[in-house]
Structure formats: structure tokens, C-alpha cells
Amino acid sequence: MHSWIPIPANSDFSLRNLPYGVFSTDSLSQRIGTAIGPYVLDLKVMAQEGVFSSIAFDSTTLKSSTLNAYASLDKNVHKAIRQLLVQLLAKDTSLGSALRDNTERKRRVLIPLHDVKMHLPMSIGDYTDFCVVPYHLKNVCLDLTPVRMDLPLAYHGRASSVVVSGTPFRRPKGQVISNNIPTLSATQKLDFEVELAAFIGHGNEMGCLIDVNDAENSIFGIVLLNDWSARDIQFSESTPLGPFNGKNFCTSISPWIVTLDALAPFRTNPLSYSWWLQDNLLSYLDEKEPNSVYNIDIDVSLTGRSSQDSLTDPVLFNCSTRYISFSFAQMLAHHSVGGCPMRSGDLIATGTISGPTRRELGCLLEATKNGTEPYEAQEISPSDGCKLVRTFLEDGDLVEFRARADDGSGLGKVGFGICGGKVLPSI
Incomplete structure (x- = not known):
């Protein structure tokens, strides 16, 4: 459960957390991400790159500007994506090294938390x-x-x-x-x-x-x-x-x-x-x-x-x-x-x-x-x-x-x- 990303001991966002949110930057539109240590992992880019292709679900739900469509999917889909994210971000895994050792890819998908603006994560009806x-x-x-x-x-x-x-x-x-x-x-x-x-x-x-x-x-x-x-x-x-x-x-x-x-x-x-x-x-x-x-x-x-x-x-x-x-x-x-x-x-x-x-x-x-x-x-x-x-x-x-x-x-x-x-x- 330890990540190749340096995570401060007092961080809210350890590898065992992986919460969902909606963020934007000056150059990126409103999109879905997950927090890991001092970064946001851009799940829209990950979905566009086919990272989740091994999981049977509608990947367009991760390309939305709110979490409503993704949240409505079956719990088994959420569990499978969580497990895959753990493998991508964990130390000593082949999936983890593929992301860790690719500097250009890391720059695209990992955005410092201090550079993002957070939004309401879901459209709230009631x-x-x-x-x-x-x-x-x-x-x-x-x-x-x-x-x-x-x-x-x-x-x-x-x-x-x-x-x-x-x-x-x-x-x-x-x-x-x-x-x-x-x-x-x-x-x-x-x-x-x-x-x-x-x-x-x-x-x-x-x-x-x-x-x-x-x-x-x-x-x-x-x-x-x-x-x-x-x-x-x-x-x-x-x-x-x-x-x-x-x-x-x-x-x-x-x-x-x-x-x-x-x-x-x-x-x-x-x-x-x-x-x-x-x-x-x-x-x-x-x-x-x-x-x-x-x-x-x-x-x-x-x-x-x-x-x-x-x-x-x-x-x-x-x-x-x-x-x-x-x-x-x-x-x-x-x-x-x-x-x-x-x-x-x-x-x-x-x-x-x-x-x-x-x-x-x-x-x-x-x-x-x-x-x-x-x-x-x-x-x-x-x-x-x-x-x-x-x-x-x-x-x-x-x-x-x-x-x-x-x-x-x-x-x-x-x-x-x-x-x-x-x-x-x-x-």
C-alpha cells in the first residue's frame, strides 16, 4: 500500500484513500481526478489513453465534468478501477513502473494540488x-x-x-x-x-x-x-x-x-x-x-x-x-x-x-x-x-x-x- 509518489506522513491522500473530485487549471477544463499525495491524477486523460480498457464499463463517464454518471455505475466497476489505480500508483508493480519511469506521461497526468481549482464534485439535485x-x-x-x-x-x-x-x-x-x-x-x-x-x-x-x-x-x-x-x-x-x-x-x-x-x-x-x-x-x-x-x-x-x-x-x-x-x-x-x-x-x-x-x-x-x-x-x-x-x-x-x-x-x-x-x- 505504499506509492512510488512521495507522500508526506500527514497527507490526507495516501494510497489507501484515492478519493474522487472535480478540478480544473488555467489550461485544463473541468474534469474528474483522484488525489494522491501532493498531486491530482487526471482520470480524463487516463481514460482517453485507454488505461481502463481492461475493465468493462462506459469510459466516457470519466470524461465528464461531474461525477454523476460515473457514480451511478455498478459498485464492481468502482472496485475494479480502484484496484487498477492502486497497481498504477503502488511501489514495485509493473504497471506502477510504466507510469513512474515515463517523465512525459507523468507530466500529463499528475498535476500538483496547489495548481488546481476544485469544483462541486457532483451535480446535486436534492x-x-x-x-x-x-x-x-x-x-x-x-x-x-x-x-x-x-x-x-x-x-x-x-x-x-x-x-x-x-x-x-x-x-x-x-x-x-x-x-x-x-x-x-x-x-x-x-x-x-x-x-x-x-x-x-x-x-x-x-x-x-x-x-x-x-x-x-x-x-x-x-x-x-x-x-x-x-x-x-x-x-x-x-x-x-x-x-x-x-x-x-x-x-x-x-x-x-x-x-x-x-x-x-x-x-x-x-x-x-x-x-x-x-x-x-x-x-x-x-x-x-x-x-x-x-x-x-x-x-x-x-x-x-x-x-x-x-x-x-x-x-x-x-x-x-x-x-x-x-x-x-x-x-x-x-x-x-x-x-x-x-x-x-x-x-x-x-x-x-x-x-x-x-x-x-x-x-x-x-x-x-x-x-x-x-x-x-x-x-x-x-x-x-x-x-x-x-x-x-x-x-x-x-x-x-x-x-x-x-x-x-x-x-x-x-x-x-x-x-x-x-x-x-x-x-
Whole structure:
């Protein structure tokens, strides 16, 4: 599992990862690639050169400007292409030496990551945000209203405002309640939400549910997701219906889609909670795979606009996906149980990923108790005593999520690239 390409030890993109993304350069149009160490491997050129001719599939799907057509292919095709890519990039293989020793070919197909622009990897038709993390529900909802614990809760998001990492956005306006009077205002409670999300590869016919024990065959891969939230707008509009303008202004995702094969070594059992009972799950949610969630650590960093926000370590939170209670397979089974047709490029997310301690929370709403208790980053610069304190996000704040799974095997890390966005002032 070691590559002839020099890969830094802390790289997100070891040979065991090989995530998919869509990139361009000044001289190359938007196209599909896979990340390997400090490079992007151009899969469009590889397909044009017939590298995948031994695999029976429609190679034009790798010459597209999005991953939708390729993602909809059979899982066995994805596995075969992954295996071939490993052989091409691995040390001490004949296929690997054929690429490694051809300088001109390497120049054509390996592009430095710092020279590329990343795009949305798939055309997103629909986006659904679930709420499947017990600690988040406990911190936010249980004291307010009874919460269902026998199904994955969800609301429909806005696909048109899903953007790739690095895209800035404006502070949104909406109706908020001030002194019991509705007022149009820029949000004063702008927040982030740490989430994991799955892209659908191929869906189902309308009227046909997706079986929970076959649902992973419909999932192409996983990304990091930030469901930016305007809490004051959200709360003023969420009774009796769900979120609307408080959630529909921007959602950021990481640029690289990590496959389930790459994440397989990091599967784990969902945790049990004495106050979160799932003994009465209906049969359509009864998943036979015990290791149905993942153990991935996610760091949240915030860089402020002011020198007073300067930190040697700007990490605010350390979240973990092991606190997720319902799997993506269960989410997909629930989404389709009434016959809802899923399509290639649809996106489903976990909702806020929070743990039992303040440092493990996935949003400022929880960490500051809706702005009543300011949150201070734990690492303070020793040189000037600066510190970073927030109740909610300020204009100019740059929030970034980073996630790397590592099992200590020495085979390399599996990461997603940065999921980040910067807050611009309202207009």
C-alpha cells in the first residue's frame, strides 16, 4: 500500500484513500481526478489513453465534468478501477513502473494540488439534512420538546446553495423576533454545524424503497459538510414547521469524495446510550451490519479577522463521528420508505456531530448555550496573550473542518481535504 509518489506522513491522500473530485487549471477544463499525495491524477486523460480498457464499463463517464454518471455505475466497476489505480500508483508493480519511469506521461497526468481549482464534485439535485446524533438532540431539543428516538429525523435542505470548500458567503438576512415583534435583520447568531454527508451513486424507482441491508450499494462516497445556520432566523420560523431561511443560504462541502472502500478499516459499532433507546426500531431500519458507522476525528478551526483573534492553535473543537447513532444505510432506507426516488448526486447529511464534553460539540449553539456563555479556544498564544472568544460567528471569520482517519497501521491516513468557508458582511 505504499506509492512510488512521495507522500508526506500527514497527507490526507495516501494510497489507501484515492478519493474522487472535480478540478480544473488555467489550461485544463473541468474534469474528474483522484488525489494522491501532493498531486491530482487526471482520470480524463487516463481514460482517453485507454488505461481502463481492461475493465468493462462506459469510459466516457470519466470524461465528464461531474461525477454523476460515473457514480451511478455498478459498485464492481468502482472496485475494479480502484484496484487498477492502486497497481498504477503502488511501489514495485509493473504497471506502477510504466507510469513512474515515463517523465512525459507523468507530466500529463499528475498535476500538483496547489495548481488546481476544485469544483462541486457532483451535480446535486436534492439535499436532505438528518439529525442522528443523540448528544446534539439532548443538548438542543430534549429540554424543549419530546424527540423521536426510533427513526432518523430529517428536513429537506436547499441544493442550490451547496458550495465547494473555499467559497465565501454573505451573512444572511431574515425575520427575527425582537421584543416580541418580527423584524427583518441580518442574523446576529450565525453558526456552523460539523457534519458528515453521503453522495448517492444510484437511486431507486419511484414507489420502491431501498432495503437497509442493500443501501450501501447506492452510496458513492462521503464528504465533510458544514450546514451554516442562522439561529435567530431558524428559531423564529421553526414553529410549527421546520427550518427554512435560517438554513438555506449556504452549505459547504469538502471537495473530495472518499469511497466506502477507503473508509472500511474505520468502521465501528454505534455507541449505546441509556437515555437513547432504539429497541423498538421497525423492521425496515433493522440493519444486519453491526459496524455501521465510522470512527473519524474532525477538527474545527476558526481564524478571525482581528489580530486579537491570533492563536498558535486555532482549533475550537475536536468532534468524532463515532457518536452518530443511525447509519447512512438507515438514513437512506428511511428516506425511501415511502417510495421517494433517490438520484445520482443527491446528498444526505448526518446533522450536527456532537459528543459528551464541551470540546467535542459541533456548533456554537451548543457550546455557548445559545450565546449566553461565550466559548474560548483552549490554546492561547504564548507570545502575546491573544485569545479567541465567540458566542456566534463574526464577519471575516474563516471556519475550516479537517478530518483524517488513521488506524495506526502505517499505511497512511484517509482524509477529505478542507471543508471551509469565510463569512462576508451582509448587504
